[in-house]
Amino acid sequence: MPKLEICLSPELIQLYELKGKNVVVVDILRATSCMVTAFAYGIKNIIPVAKVEECKVLQAQGMLAAAERDGAKVAGFDLDNSPYSYMHDFIKGSTIAVTTTNGTQAIVKSKQADQIIIGAFLNISTVAAHLLASKKDVIIVCAGWKGNFNLEDTLFAGALAYQLKSTFETTQDSTIMALAMYESNQSDLLAFVNQSQHVRRLANLDIHKDIAFCLQCDVYNSLPVFSLDRLVAGN
Amino acid sequence: MPKLEICLSPELIQLYELKGKNVVVVDILRATSCMVTAFAYGIKNIIPVAKVEECKVLQAQGMLAAAERDGAKVAGFDLDNSPYSYMHDFIKGSTIAVTTTNGTQAIVKSKQADQIIIGAFLNISTVAAHLLASKKDVIIVCAGWKGNFNLEDTLFAGALAYQLKSTFETTQDSTIMALAMYESNQSDLLAFVNQSQHVRRLANLDIHKDIAFCLQCDVYNSLPVFSLDRLVAGN
Numbered sequence: 001m002p003k004l005e006i007c008l009s010p011e012l013i014q015l016y017e018l019k020g021k022n023v024v025v026v027d028i029l030r031a032t033s034c035m036v037t038a039f040a041y042g043i044k045n046i047i048p049v050a051k052v053e054e055c056k057v058l059q060a061q062g063m064l065a066a067a068e069r070d071g072a073k074v075a076g077f078d079l080d081n082s083p084y085s086y087m088h089d090f091i092k093g094s095t096i097a098v099t100t101t102n103g104t105q106a107i108v109k110s111k112q113a114d115q116i117i118i119g120a121f122l123n124i125s126t127v128a129a130h131l132l133a134s135k136k137d138v139i140i141v142c143a144g145w146k147g148n149f150n151l152e153d154t155l156f157a158g159a160l161a162y163q164l165k166s167t168f169e170t171t172q173d174s175t176i177m178a179l180a181m182y183e184s185n186q187s188d189l190l191a192f193v194n195q196s197q198h199v200r201r202l203a204n205l206d207i208h209k210d211i212a213f214c215l216q217c218d219v220y221n222s223l224p225v226f227s228l229d230r231l232v233a234g235n
Numbered sequence: 236m237p238k239l240e241i242c243l244s245p246e247l248i249q250l251y252e253l254k255g256k257n258v259v260v261v262d263i264l265r266a267t268s269c270m271v272t273a274f275a276y277g278i279k280n281i282i283p284v285a286k287v288e289e290c291k292v293l294q295a296q297g298m299l300a301a302a303e304r305d306g307a308k309v310a311g312f313d314l315d316n317s318p319y320s321y322m323h324d325f326i327k328g329s330t331i332a333v334t335t336t337n338g339t340q341a342i343v344k345s346k347q348a349d350q351i352i353i354g355a356f357l358n359i360s361t362v363a364a365h366l367l368a369s370k371k372d373v374i375i376v377c378a379g380w381k382g383n384f385n386l387e388d389t390l391f392a393g394a395l396a397y398q399l400k401s402t403f404e405t406t407q408d409s410t411i412m413a414l415a416m417y418e419s420n421q422s423d424l425l426a427f428v429n430q431s432q433h434v435r436r437l438a439n440l441d442i443h444k445d446i447a448f449c450l451q452c453d454v455y456n457s458l459p460v461f462s463l464d465r466l467v468a469g470n
Contacts, residue, residue: 008243008384009247011246011247011250012244012246012247012382012383012384015246015381015382015383145408146250147247147250148247148250148408148409149243149247149408149409149412150408151408151411151412154412171432171435172432173380173383173384173385173386173431173432173433174383174384176386176430176431177384177386177389177412177416180416180419181412181415184415184419195411196408196411197406197407197408198408200406
């Protein structure tokens, strides 16, 4: 039986052996929700970079670029960190450079994995089906907030573990915790996430429409995966 | 209102500002449960050290010494990592050097705190009363298992937060999670902890009697606190 483990923060990633495994990176609010949306709208590539400066260099070379820090768009960039930014025709066939506070850092730290898959509630069943077909051990890497544990990414990890628990071993303590969190709150994910530090922190940035959108399951069947230096469509 | 935060693993401690705060270190199975028991039996000092070799040096100088690695007593030491080891008359007035896989490491990493307090279910209300009287911000540091999140220390953190939540701000995501974990399982802590990796890992070491003992609330009113290089009675 393959194993499913949950890494609660990128700061704990050194405790996990990533080689030979599928890693699912999740940053529900909002990096991976944006990526899943962008691929649903036909984007060709997303290049995740760790630093705002790298993102600026790619923009200067003519690429579309999106940079977020502390929940807000960085001045001078083309797109912000809302899934609604990606619901446009100009996305189709384009390549976009992206840097975010947490999500892109988690991708960069997961590069030793066999495959990195981008997960969100928006594509959760597509991710689960892919992992079931692959049969490899899985590590879900929660992007968290600046290294800290967060509720929304852990809730997603629990939801994904819930879909996989009859086929994967899910006996690690963090998985037991995340499964229980999901099972207690599955009837109203939004009410649960509304308690979170993230939502309170960003209340003044008027992102409630985004949050409600990001907590919907299976809106899209896109499957972004990391290949060489960029995200591409995995299905 | 003072703040209460929960650090889920010593590997995340660099994300917290410890200066000026009370830190509660918890390693339910079994380091801090042993320490609380030892002070209830009149021990004078416990010297926590990070390495087995340091512990051996202190033993060679004539001190009693206890060393645990991977849940088992290290050969050649006087005491093991069971609270029952400390329920003896010879404990009274003695000084013991101790090293454990997780608990003593968490103490060593918390030295920047204003005060380090040793917490366990065995003395939980005594710890809560001390924190209430002190009114300083609190960080509960879960010792975890080799850097990983664990259920039993998080459950204790939730139980302590539950006792303090009307007086302390408990809105950090890890605190919300731990509070919910405790509230869902408070009627049967033992059944919950029996699912944990720790219990499964140590099943062959016959520690079920210890585990049941360590999950009892308020057996003792001892309050070990760290002073200079050692634990002393704080009340």
